[in-house]
Amino acid sequence: MRALALPRAVVVGHSMGCRVVVEAALQAPALTAGIILVDGSQFSAVMEPVLNARFAAPDGYVTFTAGLFRDMFGARSDKTMAASVIERATSLSRPVGEKMLTDMLRYDVARLTGSLASLRVPVMALQTTYSNEKRERVSMRQGQTTPYLDMLRTNVPSARVEIIEDTGHFPQLDESARTNALIDSFVAGLPAFYRHGTA
Secondary structure, three states, X not given: OOOOOOOOEEEEEEOOHHHHHXXXXXXXXXXXXXXXXXXXXXXOOOHHHHHHHHHHOOOHHHHHHHHHHHOOOOOOOOHHHHHHHHHHHHHOOHHHHHHHHHHHHHHHHHHHHHHHHOOOOOEEEEEXXXXXXXXXEXXXXXXXXXXXXXXXXXXXXXXXXXXXXXXXXXXHHHOHHHHHHHHHHHHHOOOHXXXXXXX
């Protein structure tokens, strides 16, 4: 953003990328017009022994990752696209993949809530799924909330939350028109101070 001398930008993060855009906004607040979090989540500390146990098995990373990504797609997902995403995820180098997941867990436990509370730009969350008590990914319904959304609202009371129903973890693929319309609506509603990129 700095190298390209961009005006204020709306940064959009999906899944793990939600953490990236939160940190980008904190590191470059003068360049950030707003943040959009697409199907974000928060790992809790109880997941650390679960991940460690899964990764201890010889094929633990691949088995865990394949199951994790299979659950991200629903009945309406393009099967070829889903297979491609799953193959790409499971082919990632095991040390890299394990470190990404364990680092994300540590970030969520130690930093996520504080980082969200420090934001000073408009925020919208587009939520499509959540993990239930069995750690199964489930599509959301209108009016529903989750521990993650409750945490987000506590730390960013002004956050706009939009639920896209009956879809999987990739609304930008499965519900692209609805996703794009909500993004357009968020951008159009930003104060002129942000939209015009002035300091």
